[in-house]
Amino acid sequence: MDWDNLRFFLALARTGTLVNAARTVQVDHTTVSRRIQALEKQMGAPLFAREASGHRLTEAGRHLLPQAEAMEAAFLSIESSSLVTQEGLSGLVRVGVPEGLGTQVLAAPLAELARQHPSLVIDLLALPRLVHLSRREADIVISLERPTRGSVVVTKLSDYVLRLYGARDYLAQHAPIASMDDLAEHTFISYVDDLLFSKQLQFLESFFQPQHFGLRSTSVLAQYQAVRAGAGLAILPAFIGDRDPALVQLLPQQAQFQRTFWMSMPAEIRHLARVQAVWQFLRDVARKPQSGLLPQPE
Structure with a gap:
């Protein structure tokens, strides 16, 4: 056959x-x-x-x-x-990850891994949606929810923190924020509710009910750019917001959330050398303080 x-x-x-x-x-x-x-x-x-x-x-x-x-x-x-050659790892590994994590945390380290192994090709699918293992869209998937179906290998990659941010220029031109009550006078930036790809992204309404949205987007990077442009306040991953000196963290005691990244792969490819190597590499990257994923003391 x-x-x-x-x-x-x-x-x-x-x-x-x-x-x-x-x-x-x-x-x-x-x-x-x-x-x-x-x-x-x-x-x-x-x-x-x-x-x-x-x-x-x-x-x-x-x-x-x-x-x-x-x-x-x-x-x-x-x-x-x-496919383990004298030059090292060889072949293609496709990694599907949430957009913000892929672009802000993983792209540079994965590029360096590929540089170290010229025969290794890494496809990084950094998308504002769920990448499906069941459809073989990727070899390794990092998701906000733990997979519960199918023959898959799953591990907890890392917790990560989200915080409320505003641009310094925006805050200089609007009413000061010292308490939750002060938020009522401000414009917010968030996700499009009916297009959320994970219930783990439903955190804003549980914290505060905004009276006005300046922009809503399916892309966390679009939200980030809107905050930088002074369009309003937004809850962003700390691995994005904390790295930008143009942004200020607001109400740190009240406006802080924790979520988890899960990493999975089909059980039948777990013994592939190139997949094992990328899997372990991603775990190592997530553990490093410079990844910005783990909660940092104020």
Whole structure:
């Protein structure tokens, strides 16, 4: 049986659509369709039911899935033993992380890791949404919520702190803030409520009910830039806000929140040398004080 056809089968089974499967294996969707048809001809049975919402596994497809996953695990194990070269690690590792963490904390260290291993390629997916392991969008995912489904390896990466910030220029032109009551006179910047990708981002309303929003965005970096521009106050990760001398932390006793980053990967790739190396590297980065993740004394 052609392993390449099974690779396309797994991509479609995990993503549910030809377009998403094509994106996963980095080919055109017509190639995925052609490969699936070839595999179905070889198997002598349809593996997917074509529906308006996408492709759903048939009984034959469900029967093939665990066997294909076992072959995938065996292939990855062989690949792992062959991809540690004299120059070091080799191959591709895709890491999916929340936008702020990826851009402000992880991008530079990961770039240095890749520099040390010229045969290693790291795809950093720093996105304002959840990156799905189940769809194989990434090899390693850092998320705000602990994964509870699927065969995955999970570890707590780190706690991190969020605080209330305002720009120095903004604060110089608006009413002083000495207590919670003073916040009523100020404009806030926050997330778009109905587009939150994690309930862990619901912290502002539990702390204060703003009367006016100047800007709301799905991007924490857009919120940060809006605060810097003097558009209002915002709750930001300390690893962003504390590093900018243009921002001032406000009401430190009342306006401080703690959340957790969880790191996970599919169990079947946990023995890949390149994945293990990046996994441990990320843990080491998170433990360093300069990451800004861990709570720092005032």
